[in-house]
Amino acid sequence: MDVRQVAKLAHLEITDEEVALFAPQMDSIVAYVEQLNELDIEDVEPATGGLTKEGAATDAIRDDVPHESLGQKLALEQAPDAHSGHFRVPKVL
Numbered sequence: 001m002d003v004r005q006v007a008k009l010a011h012l013e014i015t016d017e018e019v020a021l022f023a024p025q026m027d028s029i030v031a032y033v034e035q036l037n038e039l040d041i042e043d044v045e046p047a048t049g050g051l052t053k054e055g056a057a058t059d060a061i062r063d064d065v066p067h068e069s070l071g072q073k074l075a076l077e078q079a080p081d082a083h084s085g086h087f088r089v090p091k092v093l
Contacts, residue, residue, distance in 0.1 A: 001026045
C-alpha cells in the first residue's frame, strides 16, 4: 500500500518517519481484511443494506413531514458551552 498516495488523497502532509511508521500498519490492516476473500460465501444471499428484503419498505414510527426548525437561540439555550452562536465542544485531536 502506498502510504504517500493515501496521504495525498486525504490532503495530508506526511514525513518519511511517518511513512516508515504507517506503512507496516496499513499493510497489516489490508492483510487482515483480505482474509475475507478466503470465506466460502457460495450459499450466502447478497445483502442490500438494512434489515429488510430488497425493495421492501420499512415501517415508519411517524409520518415524514417537515417541521419548524428549533432556531439558533432555542437550540443553544441549554448548551453547556455556547459561544458566539455556536456549540463549543472539547478538542479531540
